[in-house]
Amino acid sequence: xxxxxxxxxxxxxxxxxxxxxxxxxxxxxxxxxxxxxxxxxxxxxxxxxxxxxxxxxxxxxxxxxxxxxxxxxxxxxxxxxxxxxxxxxxxxxxxxxxxxxxxxxxxxxxxxxxxxxxxxxxxxxxxxxxxxxxxxxxxxxxxxxxxxxxxxxxxxxxxxxxxxxxxxxxxxxxxxxxxxxxxxxxxxxxxxxxxxxxxxxxxxxxxxxxxxxxxxxxxxxxxxxxxxxxxxxxxxxxxxxxxxxxxxxxxxxxxxxxxxxxxxxxxxxxxxxxxxxxxxxxxxxxxxxxxxxxxxxxxxxxxxxxxxxxxxxxxxxxxxxxxxxxxxxxxxxxxxxxxxxxxxxxxxxxxxxxxxxxxxxxx
Amino acid sequence: xxxxxxxxxxxxxxxxxxxxxxxxxxxxxxxxxxxxxxxxxxxxxxxxxxxxxxxxxxxxxxxxxxxxxxxxxxxxxxxxxxxxxxxxxxxxxxxxxxxxxxxxxxxxxxxxxxxxxxxxxxxxxxxxxxxxxxxxxxxxxxxxxxxxxxxxxxxxxxxxxxxxxxxxxxxxxxxxxxxxxxxxxxxxxxxxxxxxxxxxxxxxxxxxxxxxxxxxxxxxxxxxxxxxxxxxxxxxxxxxxxxxxxxxxxxxxxxxxxxxxxxxxxxxxxxxxxxxxxxxxxxxxxxxxxxxxxxx
Numbered sequence: 001x002x003x004x005x006x007x008x009x010x011x012x013x014x015x016x017x018x019x020x021x022x023x024x025x026x027x028x029x030x031x032x033x034x035x036x037x038x039x040x041x042x043x044x045x046x047x048x049x050x051x052x053x054x055x056x057x058x059x060x061x062x063x064x065x066x067x068x069x070x071x072x073x074x075x076x077x078x079x080x081x082x083x084x085x086x087x088x089x090x091x092x093x094x095x096x097x098x099x100x101x102x103x104x105x106x107x108x109x110x111x112x113x114x115x116x117x118x119x120x121x122x123x124x125x126x127x128x129x130x131x132x133x134x135x136x137x138x139x140x141x142x143x144x145x146x147x148x149x150x151x152x153x154x155x156x157x158x159x160x161x162x163x164x165x166x167x168x169x170x171x172x173x174x175x176x177x178x179x180x181x182x183x184x185x186x187x188x189x190x191x192x193x194x195x196x197x198x199x200x201x202x203x204x205x206x207x208x209x210x211x212x213x214x215x216x217x218x219x220x221x222x223x224x225x226x227x228x229x230x231x232x233x234x235x236x237x238x239x240x241x242x243x244x245x246x247x248x249x250x251x252x253x254x255x256x257x258x259x260x261x262x263x264x265x266x267x268x269x270x271x272x273x274x275x276x277x278x279x280x281x282x283x284x285x286x287x288x289x290x291x292x293x294x295x296x297x298x299x300x301x302x303x304x305x306x307x308x309x310x311x312x313x314x315x316x317x318x319x320x321x322x323x324x325x326x327x328x329x330x331x332x333x334x335x336x337x338x339x340x341x342x343x344x345x346x347x348x349x350x351x352x353x354x355x356x357x358x359x360x361x362x363x
Numbered sequence: 364x365x366x367x368x369x370x371x372x373x374x375x376x377x378x379x380x381x382x383x384x385x386x387x388x389x390x391x392x393x394x395x396x397x398x399x400x401x402x403x404x405x406x407x408x409x410x411x412x413x414x415x416x417x418x419x420x421x422x423x424x425x426x427x428x429x430x431x432x433x434x435x436x437x438x439x440x441x442x443x444x445x446x447x448x449x450x451x452x453x454x455x456x457x458x459x460x461x462x463x464x465x466x467x468x469x470x471x472x473x474x475x476x477x478x479x480x481x482x483x484x485x486x487x488x489x490x491x492x493x494x495x496x497x498x499x500x501x502x503x504x505x506x507x508x509x510x511x512x513x514x515x516x517x518x519x520x521x522x523x524x525x526x527x528x529x530x531x532x533x534x535x536x537x538x539x540x541x542x543x544x545x546x547x548x549x550x551x552x553x554x555x556x557x558x559x560x561x562x563x564x565x566x567x568x569x570x571x572x573x574x575x576x577x578x579x580x581x582x583x584x585x586x587x588x589x590x591x592x593x594x595x596x597x598x599x600x601x602x603x604x605x606x607x608x609x610x611x612x613x614x615x616x617x618x619x620x621x622x623x624x625x626x627x628x629x630x631x632x633x634x635x636x637x638x639x640x641x642x643x644x645x646x647x648x649x650x651x652x653x654x655x656x657x658x659x
Contacts, residue, residue, distance in 0.1 A: 053555050074561035086552035090574045099570075100560035147560070 002064035002154040002187055003029050004050060009059035011045050019045040021211035022059070030185045032178075034202035036192055037234070042211040043191045047157050050189060051080050063155060074103075079148035080157040083164065085140050087132040093119075093143050094128040100151045118150040121180070138169045145177070149184065156188040162197065174200060195235050199223070207231050229358040232281050232351060238315065240281045243323035244355070247272045252280065252352075255321025260298050262347045268361045269352070278361070281351040284315070287327035289335070290342035297344040300325070304339045318343075408635075415441055415628035422625040441629035451630065453605070454612035458592060458637075460523055461608050465530035465591040470584050472531065473538030474576075478568050480539065481546035482554055492543065498536040507600055525601040530591050538583055545579035546572055581648030589638050609634045 004027040011020040020042045027033045035043040048054040049061060052073035061068050068076050079100070087096050097115045106114075119125045122142040132140055141161060148156055161177070162170045178201055181188055192198055198205045199219045207214040207222065207230070215227045219235075226232035232240045245252040245259065252259045252269050259280075261269060272278060282298075290299060302318035302325060314331040317324070318341075327343055335341060352361045413427040416437045425434065445451050479485070480492045514525055549572065557567045573580070595610040602611060613630045616623070 051555075051559060053558070073558050074563075078559070080556070080559045082552045082556055084550060084552045086550065086556035088553065088557075088571060099557075099562075103561040103566060147556075151560075 005062040007060040010057050012057045018211050032188045032203045034190045034198040034205045036198040037208035041208040043208050047191045078155040079151045079153040081144050081161045083160040085144040114150045118146045122146045158190045225363045229353050238284045241325040247276050279353040279355045282345050284326045284328040286349040287343040290344040296347050300343040415632045419625040441625045445629045454609045458608035462591045464527045466588045468531040469534035476539045477542035480543040521603045578648045
């Protein structure tokens with residue numbers, strides 16, 4: 001087992017395209033790190049750099065203490081699970097699992113033992129004689145995982161391994177991979193564009209955008225203290241609401257409504273020039289219907305335009321002084337389309353962002 | 364890929380007899396057209412086959428179609444004289460000795476080259492590939508004299524080796540072109556997975572690329588075999604005395620026995636026999652291989 005260190009790593013294609021831009025990231029021994037971001041953000045390229053499938057343009061990449069910039073993939077002692085699984089279609093499941101070990105000239109009995117062990121962990125014992133085309137999507141996915149674990153590598157790399165599974169199987173496999181990681185404790189770098197996967201699986205999450213690392217932290221950290229509008233909007237489902245407010249005498253105004261602020265937020269507002277604008281952010285699940293005269297809450301007036309009933313909860317789409325917002329509230333079916341209501345937001349759940357730099361002013 | 368999942372039947376089956384009839388009738392013009400084309404195509408071959416079994420006097424006095432009007436005299440004499448007396452057996456063995464190495468060599472070399480062009484990275488790769496493809500345009504006839512000069516300079520005598528080299532050289536551009544374009548359709552992830560599993564380029568070639576490209580390799584092999592087997596020009600120029608393949612031998616028959624059509628017909632059929640066997644035994648790959656690159 002080993003750490004993986006990106007030390008000012010860049011990957012450029014020609015002079016124009018920068019896929020990974022000066023990435024600094026240290027992945028701890030045994031950690032499950034999720035690289036997440038929208039497509040084209042450089043997360044897969046970063047992973048492929050670790051794999052050795054892409055050469056890095058600048059910087060240093062270390063696995064453990066060893067600089068691996070120029071080390072061939074096969075000598076890096078890593079295993080990768082591909083999005084497409086990339087099973088060898090002409091080989092049985094057993095041979096798929098054993099391929100890497102055979103190439104490393106592992107003794108036959110040991111190959112057999114390790115393949116059987118991996119097959120047992122993944123529930124593939126009865127499928128070992130089958131060819132990949134005779135397997136279901138979920139089974140293929142497990143073979144792909146198995147091919148990585150039989151090798152007992154220092155680091156696992158996983159490139160969106162769940163994206164070809166249907167929703168139910170994805171949830172199931174997500175838990176299986178988490179269990180597998182707890183059992184093997186192998187350093188894992190996991191790439192996904194799905195923030196739910198990132199939140200549920202990662203010890204830490206690294207959010208990327210346009211080749212740049214935005215923020216690294218625990219899921220809770222990213223959820224509670226996003227450093228900029230991008231991370232705030234990317235992490236959490238449904239996404240965070242944003243609204244433009246005016247800085248007023250020691251406070252913020254959303255349209256005509258004056259917002260109640262925490263001491264910290266008030267300080268932020270006080271530091272901004274009067275009349276300038278700031279972006280506020282708040283999560284749909286933190287909004288409630290204002291109940292009488294609650295104190296310690298930010299009051300946000302809005303007009304409901306769509307109500308989506310989800311069972312025990314409702315999604316209220318509303319217009320707050322020209323800003324589209326969404327609220328996730330428990331469904332007591334009190335609110336109708338067209339109602340003018342006040343939402344209440346706990347005072348410490350309000351984020352304030354600089355609209356120019358998009359950076360958080362409250363994190 | 365056919366098999367377990369019944370992916371071959373895309374049309375819903377006709378439910379009633381009348382529906383089935385309607386469909387059959389609707390397709391009748393197509394069937395008739397296809398039959399007509401097939402018949403026109405086959406006619407010369409059928410004529411040749413019948414002629415090859417007719418006695419010489421019949422062949423010279425009336426047409427092969429008279430067998431359909433009751434002229435039913437057949438003999439195997441023609442085949443006996445072809446295989447026995449005319450040195451045809453030696454020619455047959457010569458053909459085999461020329462064709463097999465001239466198929467295997469280009470197959471091996473172009474598969475390796477195609478793999479490099481498809482999956483290895485080296486400077487000017489695509490430019491070199493274009494040059495190779497451009498070589499397809501060079502007519503064999505133009506190169507015969509320079510080639511003979513070159514062989515002479517190398518101290519080679521007329522012989523099988525010359526033929527093997529010549530056939531291989533001229534087969535390579537097409538082989539590399541065909542196989543490279545097939546190899547490149549293999550999923551990149553597979554090749555990379557093998558690299559991650561620790562396979563060297565050579566191992567990837569032998570354990571992943573070749574097993575997955577059997578249809579393409581087989582079709583190219585068949586193609587090349589038929590080409591060499593049917594070749595006359597190169598054989599006339601490079602084949603040593605006593606080493607002539609069947610094509611040369613049969614043209615010889617034309618010269619020597621200008622009017623002995625019955626012998627010629629039998630000889631032509633003996634030549635065709637091997638390609639037919641090769642074709643029918645490997646046709647599954649042939650069809651698959653030609654489609655394999657384009658669909659997917």
